[in-house]
Amino acid sequence: MSKRLILPAFVGLLVVAAVWAWGLEQSRARASLQNMLNAQYQNAFYSTLTRINNLDALLGKETVASGEQRAILLADIWQEAIQAQASLTQLPVRDVVLSQTAKFLAQVGDYAHSLMHDLARGKQISAQEQDKLREMRRQMATLNKELQEMEREINKNGAGYWEIADQFRSRPAARKPHTPAPGEETFNAINREIEQMPTLIYDGPFSDHLERQKPLALKGKKMISEAEARSRALKLIDGQDGVNYQARVTGSTLGRLPSYRVVIKGRGQGPDKSITVDISKHGGEPVWMLLARSVGSPKLNVDEGRARAKAYLAKIGKPNMVATYWERNDNTVTYNFAGKENGVIIYPDLIKVTVALDNGQVVGMEAAGYLMQHHERDIAQPRLSEAEARKQVAPALNPGNGRLAIIPTDGGGEVLTYEFRGRSDGAEYLVYINANDGNTEKILQLQDTKNGTLVM
Amino acid sequence: MAAFYVGWIRNTGDGNFGPAVSEYVLWETPEAEAATGHNINITLLARVIEGEAGGEPFIGKVAVGAVILNRIRDARFPNTLSGVVFQPLAFESVANGRIWEPVSQESYRAARLALAGWDPTHNALYFWNPAKRVSRWIWTRTIFTQIGKHVFGR
Numbered sequence: 001m002s003k004r005l006i007l008p009a010f011v012g013l014l015v016v017a018a019v020w021a022w023g024l025e026q027s028r029a030r031a032s033l034q035n036m037l038n039a040q041y042q043n044a045f046y047s048t049l050t051r052i053n054n055l056d057a058l059l060g061k062e063t064v065a066s067g068e069q070r071a072i073l074l075a076d077i078w079q080e081a082i083q084a085q086a087s088l089t090q091l092p093v094r095d096v097v098l099s100q101t102a103k104f105l106a107q108v109g110d111y112a113h114s115l116m117h118d119l120a121r122g123k124q125i126s127a128q129e130q131d132k133l134r135e136m137r138r139q140m141a142t143l144n145k146e147l148q149e150m151e152r153e154i155n156k157n158g159a160g161y162w163e164i165a166d167q168f169r170s171r172p173a174a175r176k177p178h179t180p181a182p183g184e185e186t187f188n189a190i191n192r193e194i195e196q197m198p199t200l201i202y203d204g205p206f207s208d209h210l211e212r213q214k215p216l217a218l219k220g221k222k223m224i225s226e227a228e229a230r231s232r233a234l235k236l237i238d239g240q241d242g243v244n245y246q247a248r249v250t251g252s253t254l255g256r257l258p259s260y261r262v263v264i265k266g267r268g269q270g271p272d273k274s275i276t277v278d279i280s281k282h283g284g285e286p287v288w289m290l291l292a293r294s295v296g297s298p299k300l301n302v303d304e305g306r307a308r309a310k311a312y313l314a315k316i317g318k319p320n321m322v323a324t325y326w327e328r329n330d331n332t333v334t335y336n337f338a339g340k341e342n343g344v345i346i347y348p349d350l351i352k353v354t355v356a357l358d359n360g361q362v363v364g365m366e367a368a369g370y371l372m373q374h375h376e377r378d379i380a381q382p383r384l385s386e387a388e389a390r391k392q393v394a395p396a397l398n399p400g401n402g403r404l405a406i407i408p409t410d411g412g413g414e415v416l417t418y419e420f421r422g423r424s425d426g427a428e429y430l431v432y433i434n435a436n437d438g439n440t441e442k443i444l445q446l447q448d449t450k451n452g453t454l455v456m
Numbered sequence: 457m458a459a460f461y462v463g464w465i466r467n468t469g470d471g472n473f474g475p476a477v478s479e480y481v482l483w484e485t486p487e488a489e490a491a492t493g494h495n496i497n498i499t500l501l502a503r504v505i506e507g508e509a510g511g512e513p514f515i516g517k518v519a520v521g522a523v524i525l526n527r528i529r530d531a532r533f534p535n536t537l538s539g540v541v542f543q544p545l546a547f548e549s550v551a552n553g554r555i556w557e558p559v560s561q562e563s564y565r566a567a568r569l570a571l572a573g574w575d576p577t578h579n580a581l582y583f584w585n586p587a588k589r590v591s592r593w594i595w596t597r598t599i600f601t602q603i604g605k606h607v608f609g610r
Contacts, residue, residue: 041544082535089534092544096593099532106531206531253601255578255610261601276515278576288574292514292565329568352573366574 041162044090045154045183049147051084055108056144059137063130070125074116081109092162093183100191101143103206108136110204114410117203121439135198142193150186203411210412215257217374221283229260232284233277236316237264237291238362253278257287257371285371286316291363295331298357302326302333305360309335309353312362321351331357334364341379345405348373348414373408382416382435389418389433392440397422397429407432407442417441497537499559501525501567504541506559507549508583509606516604517563519577521570523608526581533581577601580608 058080062073085105088098111132115125125133154161162183199208224232230247239245243266251261259278266273272294278287300308306323313321321337322345328334332354339349350373354364386402393399399420406414417432428446433439501521509520527533527540534540542550549555577583582597583606584590597609 086534086536086539089539089543094545094591095533095543102533103531106535110531205529251602253578254598255580255600257578259578276576278578287578288576290515290518290569290574290576327572329565329572334572354572364569364574366572368575369573 038162040090041092042154044087045151045162047087048084048091049151051080051087052105052140052144052147054080055084055105056137056140059108059133059140063134063137071116071119074112074119077112078109078116081105081112085109091183093187097184097187097191100194101187104139104143104194104197107200107206108140110206111136111200111202114202114204121437132200139194139197143190146186146190146193150183153186203409203413205410207411213256213372213412215280215282215371217371218257218280218283218285219375221280221285223281224279224284226260228284229262229279229281232279232286233260233262233264233289236277236279236286236289236365237275238312239266240361243267243269252281257368258282259287280371285367286365287368287371288366289364291361293356293363295356295363296358298331300355300357300360302328305333305355305357306335308355308360308362309337312353312355312365313337313351316365318351321349332363333357339370339374341377343404344379344416345403345419346377347405348408373414377406379406379416382418384418384433384435384438386418389435389438390420392433392438393420393422393431394424396424397431398424399431402433404435405432409441415441421446498564498567498571500537500541501570502559502563503555504547504549505566505570506557506563507555508547509604510554510560510563512604512606514562514566515576516606517566518569518574519580519601519603519606519608520583521567522575522577523580523583525570526575526577526579530581576603577608579610581610583608 055077058073058077062070062077065073085102088105089095089102091098115129115133119125201207201209226249229249233247234245237245245264245266247262247264249260250263253259253261257278258281260281262277262279264275264277265271273291275289275291277289279285280287306326310321310323313319318337320340322340323335324338324345324347325336326333334352334354337351337353339346348369350367350369352364352366353362355361356363382404389402390399397420399422402418402420405417405419407417409415416435418435420431420433422429422431430442430444430446431440432442432444434441501524504524505517505521509517512520524537524540528535528537534543541547541555545551547555578600580600582594584594585605586607587605599607599609601608
């Protein structure tokens with residue numbers, strides 16, 4: 001080798017060595033990150049497996065238990081099911097693939113919780129409910145078996161089991177069509193079995209009947225035209241004097257409350273002052289309205305804002321509403337209103353109104369809850385008097401005067417109660433006593449803050 | 457002065473509130489908020505809104521926030537905010553780290569409105585940009601509405 005080449009060759013070797021060392025370090029770092037991530041996934045998987053194994057056994061015990069043991073087992077089932085669902089949804093499997101299993105677990109927990117409630121108030125578990133529990137147990141055993149088989153695979157293949165297809169590469173060209181990971185295959189098989197689970201209807205938030213809930217307030221109402229929607233939307237806005245507003249239907253929406261989407265602009269005003277309104281196709285009722293303008297420094301206080309909100313509701317044809325809770329966000333306040341009939345507060349009939357404190361303009365309203373729940377109610381005379389109901393409230397609370405209130409139940413139903421407010425150990429509480437049987441339906445804790453009253 | 461929706465608040469026993477149909481599942485005690493200097497739920501929701509809909513119109517931002525909250529209340533998804541946001545493979549902005557970038561005031565406002573119950577999506581559980589490459593499965597969902605570049609469905 002000529003002397004001229006010695007130096008470049010040496011430098012070249014150095015570069016190769018440096019690149020090699022760098023590459024080695026990179027691959028080590030990558031392997032270490034991969035192991036850390038896989039450990040998380042394994043943890044989620046084994047936690048799911050353990051909980052489902054427990055649920056399998058607990059549901060079995062529940063079907064042969066009696067007396068107070070039943071309630072204790074139901075409480076365990078509730079807890080295990082919630083934790084199982086939480087672990088399951090941490091697996092690196094697409095949500096759609098997990099959704100059947102996740103829903104099944106959530107419903108098992110929710111169902112156990114609702115039966116627990118029944119037992120606590122002296123109601124017995126019916127033969128039909130017993131059958132449901134048995135069916136759940138059967139499904140849980142299948143799920144358990146499938147997951148045990150999955151575990152065998154994981155035990156064989158180790159950490160690499162949870163290999164995720166590169167869905168989220170930044171360069172679109174590098175994206176590969178989705179190839180299902182091994183975990184996904186197993187869950188697809190599980191889904192095919194669990195899909196045969198019969199519909200589950202009970203008094204809980206995950207009951208199947210809530211999925212198909214129809215807006216009670218719009219029952220039997222006629223479909224309105226686009227032109228009608230425009231004129232209704234124009235009546236709904238709290239416009240400024242002297243501004244010529246124009247409404248345009250920009251689209252329509254599906255879902256529980258099929259609506260026309262109307263955008264309203266004042267002539268000569270910028271797009272930041274445009275107002276969006278959804279008007280239900282049936283009955284032409286407002287679903288929500290929003291004007292997303294910036295709000296300047298406040299000239300009104302919270303009480304003055306509430307008066308504006310109340311006047312607005314009267315103007316749009318909802319005069320019988322009472323203000324309940326409020327929440328302040330920067331320079332706007334959102335007031336919650338509940339219905340009122342014959343002196344009874346109706347909390348499910350909920351409408352929210354947002355007032356800008358700079359000039360008192362109503363910049364938002366939301367009535368989806370009202371449209372879903374409002375209907376003609378035949379409020380029967382309560383069996384208990386206020387004084388009788390008060391005896392059911394813990395004496396430590398030293399409750400004030402109670403008032404009649406209809407409150408929603410977990411499963412979308414309603415119950416007539418007496419609402420009592422009281423204080424204990426420096427905290428304020430609302431207690432709801434069933435006006436017919438004296439059971440405590442709900443206890444809420446109130447927290448006063450500068451931005452409103454929180455209900456916990 | 458109670459606030460009710462279709463359902464109630466329920467403590468799951470792990471410090472999180474859920475599963476409930478209530479829209480107030482995400483309240484913090486004033487003490488907790490004072491300790492961290494911000495409302496962690498509003499901040500996290502605003503981060504996803506910014507990451508997923510930073511360039512979208514205001515209503516589109518509220519809509520993305522609403523989808524996240526709808527998921528918390530749905531049996532098929534985790535029943536906590538962090539569970540939904542950080543569910544593996546759920547959100548692109550979590551996967552690419554964009555949710556840790558600075559958050560605009562508009563996204564905070566949208567998060568608050570979504571938490572107060574405004575839902576321009578009419579109870580949607582999914583949103584996607586039809587112009588981008590998405591999984592074929594997503595098109596089997598019923599589309600409820602389109603806002604800006606996103607469609608929303610269930």
